[in-house]
Amino acid sequence: MAALQSIKQNCKKVMCIGRNYADHVKELNNQRPKQPFFFLKPPSSILLPDEGPVLRPAGVNMHFEVELGLVIGKQVKDIKAEKDEDALQYIDSYLLTIDMTGRNVQEEAKKRGLPWSIAKGYDTFCPIAGPIAKSKITDMHNVEIYLKVNGETKQEDNTELMLFRIPRQLSDISQVMTLEPGDVVLTGTPKGVGPVTSGDVMEAGMRINGKEVEEAHIKVE
Amino acid sequence: MAALQSIKQNCKKVMCIGRNYADHVKELNNQRPKQPFFFLKPPSSILLPDEGPVLRPAGVNMHFEVELGLVIGKQVKDIKAEKDEDALQYIDSYLLTIDMTGRNVQEEAKKRGLPWSIAKGYDTFCPIAGPIAKSKITDMHNVEIYLKVNGETKQEDNTELMLFRIPRQLSDISQVMTLEPGDVVLTGTPKGVGPVTSGDVMEAGMRINGKEVEEAHIKVE
Ligand SMILES: [Mg+2]
Ligand SMILES: [Mg+2]
Ligand SMILES: [Mg+2]
Numbered sequence: 001m002a003a004l005q006s007i008k009q010n011c012k013k014v015m016c017i018g019r020n021y022a023d024h025v026k027e028l029n030n031q032r033p034k035q036p037f038f039f040l041k042p043p044s045s046i047l048l049p050d051e052g053p054v055l056r057p058a059g060v061n062m063h064f065e066v067e068l069g070l071v072i073g074k075q076v077k078d079i080k081a082e083k084d085e086d087a088l089q090y091i092d093s094y095l096l097t098i099d100m101t102g103r104n105v106q107e108e109a110k111k112r113g114l115p116w117s118i119a120k121g122y123d124t125f126c127p128i129a130g131p132i133a134k135s136k137i138t139d140m141h142n143v144e145i146y147l148k149v150n151g152e153t154k155q156e157d158n159t160e161l162m163l164f165r166i167p168r169q170l171s172d173i174s175q176v177m178t179l180e181p182g183d184v185v186l187t188g189t190p191k192g193v194g195p196v197t198s199g200d201v202m203e204a205g206m207r208i209n210g211k212e213v214e215e216a217h218i219k220v221e
Numbered sequence: 222m223a224a225l226q227s228i229k230q231n232c233k234k235v236m237c238i239g240r241n242y243a244d245h246v247k248e249l250n251n252q253r254p255k256q257p258f259f260f261l262k263p264p265s266s267i268l269l270p271d272e273g274p275v276l277r278p279a280g281v282n283m284h285f286e287v288e289l290g291l292v293i294g295k296q297v298k299d300i301k302a303e304k305d306e307d308a309l310q311y312i313d314s315y316l317l318t319i320d321m322t323g324r325n326v327q328e329e330a331k332k333r334g335l336p337w338s339i340a341k342g343y344d345t346f347c348p349i350a351g352p353i354a355k356s357k358i359t360d361m362h363n364v365e366i367y368l369k370v371n372g373e374t375k376q377e378d379n380t381e382l383m384l385f386r387i388p389r390q391l392s393d394i395s396q397v398m399t400l401e402p403g404d405v406v407l408t409g410t411p412k413g414v415g416p417v418t419s420g421d422v423m424e425a426g427m428r429i430n431g432k433e434v435e436e437a438h439i440k441v442e
Contacts, residue, residue, distance in 0.1 A: 018336070039336035042234040044401060109334070115337040118258070176278070
């Protein structure tokens with residue numbers, strides 16, 4: 001398991017699934033996807049715990065999306081994973097992540113059929129915490145993730161609600177792109193996303209069977 | 222100037238501009254952009270000269286787009302570059318690149334407001350050649366790039382036709398994302414893009430004042 005610092009250094013892509021929790025799909029008035037779809041964030045968007053605040057670019061309506069993250073441990077292509085055990089062998093460790101999104105930039109891109117890379121890719125738009133050892137998460141589809149803004153809970157749901165589970169995500173991504181050690185996968189956000197602005201304090205965490213996971217804690221302005 | 226092998230190893234993002242030559246905008250029935258827009262390809266899509274053919278994923282209508290590539294030499298943010306000299310200091314060397322695109326996948330994404338990352342990101346979808354020393358290209362906006370399919374010229378135009386020039390591209394990208402040494406920038410494709418299928422031979426090259434640049438040669442199935 002690599003230290004957080006070297007996870008940022010070694011990361012060559014951050015692959016993210018969109019619309020992977022039913023209630024989040026509804027809240028953004030999106031259609032429920034028949035197939036999973038994915039987008040890239042650049043490694044330069046990763047924000048480590050000691051690197052300061054999330055920076056809001058001028059004119060950007062910045063939304064938080066708390067997500068369970070995976071760090072890939074092996075170079076692999078064309079994974080045929082069906083069970084959690086099949087996926088586990090490609091996972092080095094877990095992260096807690098926030099997929100920060102320029103919502104107005106994304107809405108404009110969606111309307112005009114343009115790429116999402118800017119909306120998702122600003123510097124500091126991917127705060128991470130961890131790593132969380134594989135052994136700590138006995139069931140990757142039974143992890144509670146939450147996010148509070150200024151002390152108020154905004155997101156709080158269990159990864160059991162994912163529409164497309166992790167083995168399917170890794171299979172689909174790796175049919176398209178070789179996964180490499182250090183790559184990061186963001187597994188989707190539950191309902192409750194919303195705006196934050198400069199000065200707001202976001203606090204995100206993870207619970208397993210009701211217990212806080214100490215190393216999975218993000219507190220960021 | 223790094224060897225081609227280490228360019229692939231060190232690359233953390235491939236940032237590409239869309240619709241940057243007027244006649245290419247027309248041929249795809251797109252609108253001419255008022256602002257440049259960008260998208261990411263993953264480093265895993267880079268194909269080195271000795272790594273075999275471009276692989277066509279099942280059901281994908283694969284298009285070539287020959288482009289002048291830049292290798293970034295410095296970590297930098299918020300570049301204010303107006304003249305070519307301003308941009309030059311951030312460039313380590315040049316590449317010849319092909320931005321392979323799953324055109325039907327991209328059209329579907331555009332129609333549905335979804336990300337371009339898959340359409341642009343398959344393994345082998347970014348053949349590169351070079352590096353070309355900075356000293357060889359006395360004017361980055363006077364370079365002829367061309368691409369032939371099975372011996373027939375399909376693309377052949379000069380970088381002087383770019384709508385948004387390289388200083389503007391680097392400025393705009395670096396307002397959003399820190400550029401890091403080894404990052405690659407694709408500067409747009411001229412008119413003439415089209416489909417290739419398995420077995421077709423693509424040959425791409427670069428000329429300066431009518432002279433072939435030896436190291437800027439891609440021949441790939
Ligand atoms: Mg997300
Ligand atoms: Mg995209
Ligand atoms: Mg292109």
